[in-house]
Amino acid sequence: MAASTRTVSSIQARDSVSDLPKIEDLNPKKKTALIQALGAITYGELKAYNGAMEQAELCESEADKKTYRKIAAEELRHHKGFSRRLVAMGGDVDRAMKPFMHSLDNFHENKVVDPVAGAVAGYLGEGVAFDLLTWFKKVTDAETAQFIDTVIDDEVEHEQIAIEKLRELIRTTPLGWFKAQLGAYQMLYRMISASEPNSSGPISYTAFLRLGRANELVVSLATGMAKRVALIGLPSFKVGLPKLRILS
Numbered sequence: 001m002a003a004s005t006r007t008v009s010s011i012q013a014r015d016s017v018s019d020l021p022k023i024e025d026l027n028p029k030k031k032t033a034l035i036q037a038l039g040a041i042t043y044g045e046l047k048a049y050n051g052a053m054e055q056a057e058l059c060e061s062e063a064d065k066k067t068y069r070k071i072a073a074e075e076l077r078h079h080k081g082f083s084r085r086l087v088a089m090g091g092d093v094d095r096a097m098k099p100f101m102h103s104l105d106n107f108h109e110n111k112v113v114d115p116v117a118g119a120v121a122g123y124l125g126e127g128v129a130f131d132l133l134t135w136f137k138k139v140t141d142a143e144t145a146q147f148i149d150t151v152i153d154d155e156v157e158h159e160q161i162a163i164e165k166l167r168e169l170i171r172t173t174p175l176g177w178f179k180a181q182l183g184a185y186q187m188l189y190r191m192i193s194a195s196e197p198n199s200s201g202p203i204s205y206t207a208f209l210r211l212g213r214a215n216e217l218v219v220s221l222a223t224g225m226a227k228r229v230a231l232i233g234l235p236s237f238k239v240g241l242p243k244l245r246i247l248s
């Protein structure tokens with residue numbers, strides 16, 4: 001991979017899963033918290049599948065259609081794999097996904113109209129998926145962590161495709177850099193408002209914060225976004241940490 005096309009995700013080291021507990025070693029409270037977080041992740045993967053299928057329909061070239069259909073197939077594999085992990089923990093997939101449907105549906109419906117801003121959102125969204133899963137791998141059971149490794153391999157590739165498409169769009173669109181910067185601010189706003197009541201953000205982070213290592217999650221999401229913005233050459237902005245509502 002050429003240095004100029006590397007992504008933030010592709011250069012991060014992978015942690016070992018050998019120290020993680022097995023499902024049968026988890027206490028009921030931890031299992032419940034994991035089922036809740038998996039509900040958000042599982043529905044997020046389903047939305048990613050739907051989004052990639054929509055994107056494939058919009059593409060003009062056969063090559064682009066093929067790229068997005070492949071991404072869609074991978075997102076569906078992620079959705080099915082996380083559904084299986086949820087069931088293995090004793091959860092019900094539909095019930096676990098339900099609390100996250102409204103906010104995730106809203107987030108995906110309120111799509112950014114400008115194509116450059118939309119491509120920025122797509123690129124940063126793939127990065128958020130990577131950062132979230134990399135963190136989740138540290139707080140879950142060993143078998144789920146092993147599955148996450150295979151998901152992360154796909155997400156690194158998705159981010160790579162997203163950054164290449166975005167760079168091309170910025171280069172070929174009048175005021176491309178300005179529109180990209182605006183898109184980055186819009187995405188940042190949508191992310192940091194995610195934990196607010198009635199927000200159009202993608203998820204409530206509280207499901208994840210109950211699992212512990214909350215500071216690592218917040219720092220990872222905030223710094224990950226700042227690094228990705230810098231990587232595409234946009235002026236860096238100070239990323240504010242989300243205003244978190246931690247429910248006990």
Ligand SMILES: [Fe+2]
Pocket residue numbers: 045048074075078129151155
């Ligand atoms: Fe995915």
Ligand SMILES: [Fe+2]
Pocket residue numbers: 048075126129154155158
């Ligand atoms: Fe993805």
